[in-house]
Amino acid sequence: MASHNACPTELQPGRGWRIARAVIGSLLVTTWKCRFGLMRGQRRRAVSARQLRLFCERMGPTFAKLGQLASVRPDVFSPETVFELERLQDRMPPVSSDAIQKAIIQELGADPETLFADFEQEPLAAASVAQVHRARLRQDYRPVTGALLPAGTEVAIKVLRPGIEPQIAADLAIARRWARRMARFKRLARWRPVELLDEFTAMLDRELDLRNEGRIADRFVRDFADDEQVIVPRVIWRHSTRRVLVTEYVEGWPLNDLGAAERAGIDARALATHGANVFMHQVLVLGYYHADMHPANLFVTPDGRICFLDFGIVGTTTPPQREAIAQVLVGLVYGDADRALRYSRELGLEIPDEQVARVHKRVEELVRNHLLSGPQADVRGFALGFLSMLADFRITIPAGYGLLIKSLVTVEGVARAIYPDLDLMQAARPFTTRLIAEQLLQPNRLRRRLVAARNAALEELLS
Amino acid sequence: MKNIIELLAAWALIHESADEGWKAAVKRGREQTPGAMGDGPEAFVEGLAVLVDEEKERLKERLADGGDSDEIANPVELGERIDQLGFEIAELRGRLESLHASIDGLAQRLPD
Numbered sequence: 001m002a003s004h005n006a007c008p009t010e011l012q013p014g015r016g017w018r019i020a021r022a023v024i025g026s027l028l029v030t031t032w033k034c035r036f037g038l039m040r041g042q043r044r045r046a047v048s049a050r051q052l053r054l055f056c057e058r059m060g061p062t063f064a065k066l067g068q069l070a071s072v073r074p075d076v077f078s079p080e081t082v083f084e085l086e087r088l089q090d091r092m093p094p095v096s097s098d099a100i101q102k103a104i105i106q107e108l109g110a111d112p113e114t115l116f117a118d119f120e121q122e123p124l125a126a127a128s129v130a131q132v133h134r135a136r137l138r139q140d141y142r143p144v145t146g147a148l149l150p151a152g153t154e155v156a157i158k159v160l161r162p163g164i165e166p167q168i169a170a171d172l173a174i175a176r177r178w179a180r181r182m183a184r185f186k187r188l189a190r191w192r193p194v195e196l197l198d199e200f201t202a203m204l205d206r207e208l209d210l211r212n213e214g215r216i217a218d219r220f221v222r223d224f225a226d227d228e229q230v231i232v233p234r235v236i237w238r239h240s241t242r243r244v245l246v247t248e249y250v251e252g253w254p255l256n257d258l259g260a261a262e263r264a265g266i267d268a269r270a271l272a273t274h275g276a277n278v279f280m281h282q283v284l285v286l287g288y289y290h291a292d293m294h295p296a297n298l299f300v301t302p303d304g305r306i307c308f309l310d311f312g313i314v315g316t317t318t319p320p321q322r323e324a325i326a327q328v329l330v331g332l333v334y335g336d337a338d339r340a341l342r343y344s345r346e347l348g349l350e351i352p353d354e355q356v357a358r359v360h361k362r363v364e365e366l367v368r369n370h371l372l373s374g375p376q377a378d379v380r381g382f383a384l385g386f387l388s389m390l391a392d393f394r395i396t397i398p399a400g401y402g403l404l405i406k407s408l409v410t411v412e413g414v415a416r417a418i419y420p421d422l423d424l425m426q427a428a429r430p431f432t433t434r435l436i437a438e439q440l441l442q443p444n445r446l447r448r449r450l451v452a453a454r455n456a457a458l459e460e461l462l463s
Numbered sequence: 464m465k466n467i468i469e470l471l472a473a474w475a476l477i478h479e480s481a482d483e484g485w486k487a488a489v490k491r492g493r494e495q496t497p498g499a500m501g502d503g504p505e506a507f508v509e510g511l512a513v514l515v516d517e518e519k520e521r522l523k524e525r526l527a528d529g530g531d532s533d534e535i536a537n538p539v540e541l542g543e544r545i546d547q548l549g550f551e552i553a554e555l556r557g558r559l560e561s562l563h564a565s566i567d568g569l570a571q572r573l574p575d
C-alpha cells in the first residue's frame with residue numbers, strides 16, 4: 001500500500017485494540033447465534049457470513065473494501081459468505097465540501113471554481129473511499145474516444161476521501177499482524193491469510209489509483225462505441241490524477257432504484273437481455289469483464305440505455321478459457337451437465353476420478369432443479385448449490401472459475417432488476433449458440449475437426 | 464461472400480492432396496479470360512475454384528506463420544490496425560494530460 005502524506009489525517013490511537021475487541025465481540029455473537037456449533041452446514045455458514053458482513057460495515061472503509069474484495073473470491077470463501085458480502089453497504093456520511101475542495105486544489109493546483117464552470121457543493125454520492133460531486137466543463141475537451149465534449153458539459157468529479165490512504169495503510173498493517181498470528185494455527189493456515197491479505201492489498205492499491213479505473217473505462221468506451229444501447233462515461237484526463245477522476249455525468253436511475261414507472265418508459269425486456277449479452281460479450285469475446293456489476297454501478301438512462309460505472313474490479317479471460325467458458329455456458333443453457341463438467345475441467349476444475357460419478361449426478365440434479373424446471377431458470381440457486389457441492393467434496397475452485405460463476409449470478413440479478421421475469425438461460429441461448437457456431441467455423445478448428453471426422457469415418461469403414 | 468470463400472478455402476486446404484478433379488478445375492479457371500465466369504455454370508465453378516484456391520494459399524501462409532504474422536491480410540484488418548493505433552495515441556495523450564494535471568498540483572504546493 002502506497003503511503004500518502006498529502007492529506008494527513010491523525011490516526012486514531014488504540015485502533016488495534018478496537019479492532020481486536022470488535023473481532024472478539026463478533027466471534028462471541030457468531031458462536032452464540034450458531035448455538036455453540038450445534039448448528040450445522042449451510043445454516044451455520046449463513047449465520048457466520050451475516051456476522052462477518054456486519055463486522056465489515058462497522059469497522060469502516062478498509063474492512064468494507066476488504067469485504068467487497070472477498071465477495072468476488074468464491075474460490076476462497078464459502079458461497080454463503082460471498083453472496084452475503086455482496087450486500088455490503090458502501091455508503092458513508094459525506095466529507096465536508098471544504099475538505100473536498102482542498103483535496104482538489106492539492107491534486108490539480110487550482111480550486112474547483114476556477115477549473116470548472118460550476119461546482120456543486122452538495123455531493124452526488126459518498127462511499128467508503130471516495131465522494132462524487134457534479135460540475136460543468138469550463139472549456140471544450142476531446143476525450144480519448146468519440147466526439148468533442150463542449151464547454152458546459154456536465155461532469156462527475158470523483159475524489160478520494162482526504163486521508164483515506166494512510167487510514168487504510170494503518171488498518172492493513174494491523175490486519176497483517178492478525179493474519180500472521182492466524183497463519184500459526186494449522187486450521188486457519190489453510191486459508192493462507194498472509195498471502196490473501198497481500199493479494200487484497202495489491203487490489204486495493206490499484207483501486208485507490210483512480211487512473212486505473214479511467215483507463216479501463218476508456219477501453220470499454222472504445223469496445224462498445226458501436227453499441228447504441230450501452231453508454232460508458234468518458235474520462236476528462238485534463239482534470240484527472242491519481243486521486244481525482246473526472247468523467248461525463250450521465251443522468252439515469254441506478255438499478256436498485258428502478259421502479260415500475262421508470263420501466264414503463266423503456267423496453268425493459270430487450271434491455272435486460274441486451275445487458276446479459278453485453279456481459280457475455282465481455283467475457284467470451286473481449287477477454288475482460290466488469291467484475292463488480294452490482295446494481296448501484298449500473299444506470300438505466302431515460303432514453304433506455306445501460307450505463308456502466310465504476311471499473312474498480314475487472315476480471316480477464318484468455319482465448320482458451322473463453323472457448324471453454326462458452327462450452328460450459330452452452331452446457332448450462334441446454335441442460336447438458338456432461339458438457340458443462342467436461343469443459344469445467346479444462347478451466348482447471350480438478351475432480352478426483354473416484355468422485356466423478358457422484359459429482360456428475362449432483363450437477364445433473366442441480367441443472368434439472370434450478371435451470372430446467374419452473375417458470376424461469378434460477379442461476380443463483382444453481383450457483384449456490386454448485387459451489388456448496390464443490391465445498392462438500394473438498395474440490396478446489398480455480399480463482400477465475402469461481403469469479404465467473406459469481407459474475408453470472410450478478411448478471412442474473414442485474415438483468416432481473418431491469419426486467420423481473422427474465423430467464424437468463426433463455427436469454428443467453430442465441431448468443432452462446434452463435435458463438436459456438438463461430439468457434440466451430442474457425443479454419444484451424446474446422447481443419448482439426450474434419451481430419452478427426454475423416455479418420456473416424458475411415459476407421460468405421462475399415463473395421 | 465468473403466466468409467464463404469474462407470470456409471471453402473478451409474475445406475480445400477483439408478482436401479488439398481486428395482482431390483485431382485478440384486486441381487483440374489483450378490487449372491482451367493486460371494486459363495480463363497477476365498469476365499469468363501459468366502459464360503455458364505462450369506465456367507463459374509472454375510472461376511470460383513481459382514478464388515478459393517487463392518484464399519487457400521493465403522490461409523496456408525497464415526497457418527504456417529502461426530496465425531500471428533505482421534502482414535496485413537486485407538483492408539478491413541488494416542483499418543482495424545489503424546484504429547487500434549489511433550486509440551493508443553489518444554490513450555497516450557490522456558496519460559500526458561493527467562501527468563500535466565499532477566505536475567500543476569505539485570507545483571502549486573511549492574513555496575513561492
